[in-house]
Amino acid sequence: MDLLNIFVKWAFVENMVLAYFLGMCSYLAVSKTVKTAFGLGLAVIFVLAITAPVNYLIRQYVLVEGALSWIHPSLATVDLTFLQLIIFIAVIASMVQLVEMIIEKASPALYNSLGIFLPLITVNCSILGGSLFMVQKEYNLIESSVFGVGAGFGFFLAIIAIAAIREKIRYSHVPAPLRGLGIAFIITGLMGIAFMSFMGIKL
Amino acid sequence: MSEVAEKKAVVATPREPLFSTKNRKLLTDPFDDNNPITVQVLGICSALAVTTQVYPALVMAISVVFVCAFANLAIALMRKGIPPRIRMIVQLVVIATLVTIVDQMLKAFAYDVSKELSVFVGLIITNCIVMGRLEAFAMGSKPWPAFLDGIGNGLGYGAILIVVAVCREFFGAGTILGYKLIPEAIYSAGYVDNGVMLTPAAAMFVIGILIWIQRSRNTKLVDIS
Amino acid sequence: MADINSNKYTIGYVVVMTLIVAISLAFMATELKPRQQAEEALEKKKQILNSVSDIQDKSIVEKEYPKLIKEVVVDAQGKPVEGVNAFDIDIKKEYRKPASERQLPVYIYSGDGNAKSYIIPLHGNGLWDEIWGFVALKDDFNTIVGTSFDHKGETPGLGAEITKDWFQSQFVGKKLEDGKAYAFDILKGRGNAIEGKVHLVDGMSGATITGDGVEDMIEKGYKSYQAYFKTVK
Numbered sequence: 001m002d003l004l005n006i007f008v009k010w011a012f013v014e015n016m017v018l019a020y021f022l023g024m025c026s027y028l029a030v031s032k033t034v035k036t037a038f039g040l041g042l043a044v045i046f047v048l049a050i051t052a053p054v055n056y057l058i059r060q061y062v063l064v065e066g067a068l069s070w071i072h073p074s075l076a077t078v079d080l081t082f083l084q085l086i087i088f089i090a091v092i093a094s095m096v097q098l099v100e101m102i103i104e105k106a107s108p109a110l111y112n113s114l115g116i117f118l119p120l121i122t123v124n125c126s127i128l129g130g131s132l133f134m135v136q137k138e139y140n141l142i143e144s145s146v147f148g149v150g151a152g153f154g155f156f157l158a159i160i161a162i163a164a165i166r167e168k169i170r171y172s173h174v175p176a177p178l179r180g181l182g183i184a185f186i187i188t189g190l191m192g193i194a195f196m197s198f199m200g201i202k203l
Numbered sequence: 204m205s206e207v208a209e210k211k212a213v214v215a216t217p218r219e220p221l222f223s224t225k226n227r228k229l230l231t232d233p234f235d236d237n238n239p240i241t242v243q244v245l246g247i248c249s250a251l252a253v254t255t256q257v258y259p260a261l262v263m264a265i266s267v268v269f270v271c272a273f274a275n276l277a278i279a280l281m282r283k284g285i286p287p288r289i290r291m292i293v294q295l296v297v298i299a300t301l302v303t304i305v306d307q308m309l310k311a312f313a314y315d316v317s318k319e320l321s322v323f324v325g326l327i328i329t330n331c332i333v334m335g336r337l338e339a340f341a342m343g344s345k346p347w348p349a350f351l352d353g354i355g356n357g358l359g360y361g362a363i364l365i366v367v368a369v370c371r372e373f374f375g376a377g378t379i380l381g382y383k384l385i386p387e388a389i390y391s392a393g394y395v396d397n398g399v400m401l402t403p404a405a406a407m408f409v410i411g412i413l414i415w416i417q418r419s420r421n422t423k424l425v426d427i428s
Numbered sequence: 429m430a431d432i433n434s435n436k437y438t439i440g441y442v443v444v445m446t447l448i449v450a451i452s453l454a455f456m457a458t459e460l461k462p463r464q465q466a467e468e469a470l471e472k473k474k475q476i477l478n479s480v481s482d483i484q485d486k487s488i489v490e491k492e493y494p495k496l497i498k499e500v501v502v503d504a505q506g507k508p509v510e511g512v513n514a515f516d517i518d519i520k521k522e523y524r525k526p527a528s529e530r531q532l533p534v535y536i537y538s539g540d541g542n543a544k545s546y547i548i549p550l551h552g553n554g555l556w557d558e559i560w561g562f563v564a565l566k567d568d569f570n571t572i573v574g575t576s577f578d579h580k581g582e583t584p585g586l587g588a589e590i591t592k593d594w595f596q597s598q599f600v601g602k603k604l605e606d607g608k609a610y611a612f613d614i615l616k617g618r619g620n621a622i623e624g625k626v627h628l629v630d631g632m633s634g635a636t637i638t639g640d641g642v643e644d645m646i647e648k649g650y651k652s653y654q655a656y657f658k659t660v661k
Contacts, residue, residue, distance in 0.1 A: 021403040024247035025331045082307070082457050085328065086299045086449070093292040101288075119291050119338055125248040125329045132325070136557060176425050177418030181244065182411045189407030196402075199636075255585030255634075286438040293445065300449050304456060311460040314467040322581050322588070372585070398617065401586060401634035 003146045006139075010150035016126040017158035018188075018195040023126030026117045027159050028184050037163035039110040040117065043103065044159075045152030047095045047121060048130050052148030054095075055088050055131040056141055063087065088131045089122075096122045126155055162187060221347065229351040233359030235421060239332045240363045241414045242424060246332035250364055250410070251403040253326070257380045260368035263323055264361025268354055271333050274298050275353035278341040285342075294337045299328050332360055367409045375400030472515070473497075478576040479562040480537045480545050497547075498536040504528045506655035519549040520558070523648070532652060537564060545573045546660075548653050552645030555637040557581035559590065563599070563646055569657040575599045577642060587638030598622070598629045604650055614643040 016022045023044075030040045061067055063084055068075035100118050104111045111118065121127065130151050134144045165187055174183050220226075239245045246267075253263040277297050278285075285293050306324050309317035327333070336356050341349040372378055374397050377385035385394065399405050418424045431437060470486055473493045477483050483492065499514035504527055514533035522530045535547040545564040552559055561577035577590040589595050603626045604612045611627040616636050622628045631639035 021251045021407075022248055024251065025245055025335075028247060029244040082303075083453065085325065086296065086303060086453070089295045089299050089328065090292055093295045094289075097289060097291050100291075116335060116338055120245075120331050120335060122291050122295060123329045123331045123334045125326075128325070128329045132557070136553060175415070175419075177422075178411070178415045179425065181241070182414035182418065185407045185411030185414065189404040189411065192402075192404040192407065193399075196404075252583055255583060259584035284432065284441070286432050286441050288433070288438055289442060293441075296445060296449060300453065303453065307456050307460055307464075310467065311463040314464075314471065318471075322584065325581065376585070398633045 003143065006143055006146050007150035007153075010147055011154040011157065012195075013198045013201050015154040015158060015195055015198075016129065016151050017155055018192050019198070020126075020129065021192065022129045023124045023155060024188075026120055026124050027155070027162070028181065028188065030114060030117050031159050031163040031166055031184065032180075034160060034163040034167060036110065036113045037159045039103070039107070040114060040121075041156035041159045043099050043114075043118070043121060044124065044127070044155045045149065047092065047099060048127055048152035048155070049145065049148040051088075051092050051095055051127060052130055052134050052151075053141055053145045054091055056134060056139070056144040058087060058091065059084065059135060060141075084135075088128060092127050092131070093122045126151065158191075162191065226348060226351055229348055230355040230358075233355040234362060235417070236424070237359075238363065238417070239335070239356050239360045240410065241417055243335065245335040246330050246360050247410075249326045249330050250360070250367065251406045253323070254364055254368040254371055254406055255375065255401050256372045257365065257368045259322075260364045261361075262320065263326070264357070264364050266320065266323055266327055267330060267332065267360055268357030270298070270302060270327050270330075271336060271357040271360075272350050272353035274301060274333050275336055275341040275349040276346050277301070278337045279344055279346040279349035282342050282344075290342070291334075294334060295328075298333055298337075302328050332356055363410070363413065366413065367406055370409050371400045371405060375405070469515070475576045475578060476535050476547055476562050477537075479547050479564040479574045481539065481574075496537055496539045498538065500534050500536065502532050502534060502653075502656045504530055504532075504652075504655060506653075506657070506659040519649075520551045520560075523551060523652075527652070530652065532656065534653070534656065535562070543567070546657075548649050550577075550645040550649040552641050552648065554579050554582045554590075554641045555587050555635070556583070559638065559641050559645065561590075561642075561645070563649065565604075567660070569653075569661065570603050570605050572599045572602050572604065579638075582638050583635070586632060586635040589632045589635065590638060590642055595630075595632065602626055602629060604646070610647060610650070612643070612646065614639045 010016070014020065017024070017027050026040060026044075031037045059067075061070065063080045065079035065081070066076045067080075068078050096119065099121070100111075103114070103118065130148060133151075134147055137147075139147055162184065166184060169183060169187075178186075233239055237243065240247065240250055249263060249267075253259045274294075274297060278294060281293070281297075302324055306317065306321070309320065336352060340352045344352070369379060372380075373384065377383060377390075377396050470490060474483070474486060474489045476497060477489055477493060483489055501509040501512045501514045501517065503509050509531055512531055514535070517531055517533045519533070522532065533549060535549075537545040537547055544567055546567065546569065547562050547564045550561045550563060557580040559577060559579040559582065561575060563575045564573040565571065566573055575596050577596060579588060579590060582588040582590065602612065604610060606627060613628050614631045615622070615628055616631050616639070617633045618630045620628070620630055622630060
């Protein structure tokens with residue numbers, strides 16, 4: 001039950017994109033069509049679902065004070081938390097590099113349409129934010145895996161939603177200079193305000 | 204590579220002067236035609252997080268100019284040796300190491316400054332402008348143009364940040380840089396600060412409107428699709 | 429130059445890069461740690477003092493702290509613990525232990541004549557990251573003398589307002605209990621009618637989650653010290 005709560009909480013109530021406004025860049029830039037949005041959404045779920053538990057393990061068994069005592073008791077006072085940010089980022093970057101290679105082989109068309117925003121998943125703040133939130137909320141291994149999937153799913157939903165809206169809005173009379181990016185910003189703001197209604201839900 | 208990258212992948216010829224037309228363009232383009240926020244869609248998250256007030260927006264803008272310029276310079280110097288298969292890891296390690304070193308130094312020698320900046324450290328490392336420019340420009344150009352490109356993009360980003368912050372602080376709290384600008388008389392006449400301006404959603408509206416203004420002036424940016 | 433696509437080159441590159449980064453960062457961390465810790469300790473002293481006074485100058489903090497503050501450590505039953513330095517206790521780590529094993533630091537301020545203030549440390553979560561602080565209580569262990577809060581990554585202008593004077597000063601004179609139960613509350617947003625209400629303070633517009641975090645950490649801190657308060661009363 002707790003696990004389901006974590007999932008729902010991070011997919012809806014504390015949606016990375018629409019509640020925390022993280023991961024905006026790729027969210028806005030890659031949401032022109034549902035098809036590419038779908039691809040990016042899946043990539044983000046994959047990266048978050050893997051980096052959250054992996055970073056959890058690294059933090060628990062290498063970084064925190066006393067974590068290295070499983071190697072030798074004399075290492076119990078070593079505190080490597082100052083490396084946390086760099087290590088988290090390195091793990092994320094390697095996962096993204098892997099995803100990039102997979103997509104390039106599996107679907108060159110998707111690879112081309114994602115363009116620079118595929119490598120930029122690395123600095124998609126929702127991914128690093130995910131790892132840091134996991135530390136802050138003190139989740140255990142299983143909870144962090146569920147959290148990773150939930151947060152990724154939240155991003156997936158949000159990007160599909162805006163891509164669908166943007167596909168439809170092409171048929172309405174938006175002033176020419178506002179077309180595309182401009183209206184996307186404003187829609188996102190409105191969606192964010194709509195998502196505020198989830199805020200009162202305590203899970 | 205993406206269209207952003209192709210557009211910017213100008214390779215400077217060896218004997219051109221330091222501030223040739225092409226190099227000057229690297230500095231001025233990011234203010235309008237190739238603005239990181241309104242055209243390249245980079246660095247949005249941080250633009251939302253630090254623009255509730257003008258002061259943090261200024262601090263963030265200055266930090267990003269520095270980090271962007273020096274990260275671009277470092278990667279342009281290293282570009283020929285970086286193995287393509289691990290290029291992202293190398294780029295990020297360079298950025299994160301630079302930022303961490305500066306952060307640690309400040310913590311030891313200028314603690315009050317570091318306290319002020321600590322909020323921004325994570326935001327700078329994951330600021331897509333820095334990595335976006337590394338990917339799109341620094342990986343394929345000489346150190347000097349890369350350095351200029353970093354400064355230009357940092358400034359273009361900063362300009363938007365400050366405009367957004369001025370709007371949000373003025374309408375959200377009635378102040379600019381902490382100074383009360385709306386006189387008490389107006390408040391007693393029934394004016395209320397608009398609390399919505401302080402939420403990230405309002406920043407999205409402001410940027411959306413900025414894009415609208417920019418594109419009605421600069422019609423070649425209009426999205427025809 | 430070697431083929432930069434080969435496995436050998438890639439692996440070699442990774443090894444060299446890791447070594448350079450690890451060595452330079454480890455060097456930085458060990459060389460700078462003593463200085464950083466000294467700065468952090470001074471900052472903590474300043475924060476403790478700021479819950480009862482508004483000394484800003486750090487050289488004065490360093491000089492006055494030992495004169496003004498008496499540090500004690502108590503256990504979960506409120507009995508004093510000997511041989512432990514109260515200042516070095518990290519309240520965040522104590523909260524992770526079961527309640528009966530915690531060692532709780534108390535900072536007793538005796539700057540204003542005879543009346544003592546009891547300063548207890550607080551720690552909790554804001555919207556983005558940790559928040560912490562100190563709350564000073566009168567010897568009725570109900571009335572707030574003052575507070576000081578700080579944060580790691582709250583949004584400037586929203587959650588980061590907890591460090592501002594307007595927010596902290598409204599706690600002065602408020603009461604945590606109404607005689608029967610814990611009653612203190614931080615409201616949503618600013619401009620609430622709190623005139624004359626001893627259990628309520630204003631929150632921050634657009635930062636309800638950070639405000640809730642402050643409320644939770646005060647309640648958590650206050651409740652962990654109940655046994656100690658009873659022994660002193």
